[in-house]
Amino acid sequence: MSFPPQGDSLLLWVPVYLIAALAFHVLLCHLVRRGGAFAKFLLAGGTGGLGLALHTFLRHQADTEVAAGLLVYALACEFYIFLFSMVSSSISVSLLLILGRNHATPQDLEMLYSSHGMIVRRMEKLVTSGLLSQSEGGYEITEQGRRLVHVLGRLSTFFGHVNAGAGIASQARRTTL
Amino acid sequence: MILAAALIYVLGHFLLYAFWLRKLDVFQEEKGIFRLHLFSAVALALVAFALVMSGSVETDWPGVLGALSVHGIYSVSFLEVWSLSQGGYSLSILKRAAEAPGLCDSESLALLTAIGDEKRGNRLEALRSLQLIENRQQSIVLTPAGRLCCFVFRGVAWTANLRSLG
Numbered sequence: 001m002s003f004p005p006q007g008d009s010l011l012l013w014v015p016v017y018l019i020a021a022l023a024f025h026v027l028l029c030h031l032v033r034r035g036g037a038f039a040k041f042l043l044a045g046g047t048g049g050l051g052l053a054l055h056t057f058l059r060h061q062a063d064t065e066v067a068a069g070l071l072v073y074a075l076a077c078e079f080y081i082f083l084f085s086m087v088s089s090s091i092s093v094s095l096l097l098i099l100g101r102n103h104a105t106p107q108d109l110e111m112l113y114s115s116h117g118m119i120v121r122r123m124e125k126l127v128t129s130g131l132l133s134q135s136e137g138g139y140e141i142t143e144q145g146r147r148l149v150h151v152l153g154r155l156s157t158f159f160g161h162v163n164a165g166a167g168i169a170s171q172a173r174r175t176t177l
Numbered sequence: 178m179i180l181a182a183a184l185i186y187v188l189g190h191f192l193l194y195a196f197w198l199r200k201l202d203v204f205q206e207e208k209g210i211f212r213l214h215l216f217s218a219v220a221l222a223l224v225a226f227a228l229v230m231s232g233s234v235e236t237d238w239p240g241v242l243g244a245l246s247v248h249g250i251y252s253v254s255f256l257e258v259w260s261l262s263q264g265g266y267s268l269s270i271l272k273r274a275a276e277a278p279g280l281c282d283s284e285s286l287a288l289l290t291a292i293g294d295e296k297r298g299n300r301l302e303a304l305r306s307l308q309l310i311e312n313r314q315q316s317i318v319l320t321p322a323g324r325l326c327c328f329v330f331r332g333v334a335w336t337a338n339l340r341s342l343g
Binding site for chain 2: 011022025026029030037040041064065067068069071072074075078079082083084087088089091092093094095096097099100103104105106109110113114115116118119121122123124125126131132137138139140141145146148149152155156158159160161
């Protein structure tokens with residue numbers, strides 16, 4: 001196998017299927033109202049991956065090149081998911097995008113990107129994700145949200161995020177009483 | 178063969194972390210854990226490259242690519258979970274909602290507002306240290322690197338049609 005890949009190498013098809021999956025994702029995100037970007041990419045990326053897998057197994061024997069092609073595709077998809085998830089929720093990215101539109105003083109930033117706005121946006125996303133529910137009494141954590149907090153608490157302890165782990169561990173104990 | 182070796186390598190990497198490295202202070206910080214994975218991936222790349230070039234082990238370039246992809250998937254997944262469990266703003270909101278249902282009380286709002294203010298300040302400092310923003314007279318402006326990042330992020334936001342950011 002030469003490098004760079006030549007001829008009808010499977011690896012040349014990986015970017016093709018990736019671009020197709022990305023294009024499908026763009027269409028879904030712009031034309032379909034329901035569902036979040038993550039769910040839509042599961043559909044788009046999954047379709048692309050299935051297409052690539054079918055293509056490879058129809059045209060090639062199952063060998064290292066096939067495995068490498070599928071792994072590269074999977075890595076690229078995971079990286080794209082990480083990228084748009086980060087853009088969606090990262091405070092740093094939001095600050096960069098605001099500063100990209102106009103110069104701002106620190107006081108301007110407090111207004112343009114207020115804590116109140118941050119809280120409202122986060123709560124809306126948490127409600128959309130089913131982790132919070134909204135009622136007349138305000139926002140309450142759902143069972144799904146509690147499970148997530150519990151799981152993240154365990155992971156936090158495993159990774160040694162001590163302060164966060166202590167808070168969640170005590171919360172987990174309270175919820176079981 | 179190189180793919181199998183890569184799988185065993187990442188498994189060993191994870192077990193080393195699980196049983197030893199995670200107890201060290203340096204790997205409880207973002208920089209440390211990122212460097213752990215970066216150096217590991219670079220080491221794997223160098224070894225794989227050397228093996229292919231020397232011909233001492235029967236392998237080929239797709240195998241090297243696959244091996245690096247295995248490590249890439251492992252590292253990206255690991256770092257995402259690590260970061261998520263560190264406790265972001267959304268997790269703080271969820272925890273507060275569990276402690277004080279409603280989130281309408283003044284104490285909750287004050288707490289969450291204070292967290293938001295702190296995060297905004299910390300992020301601005303982080304962006305300065307990464308030289309993505311700089312102070313110019315009274316304002317904060319993007320550096321050329323910051324403008325490039327902004328362009329990329331704007332593109333990503335467009336592809337996923339992200340309206341509500343941050």
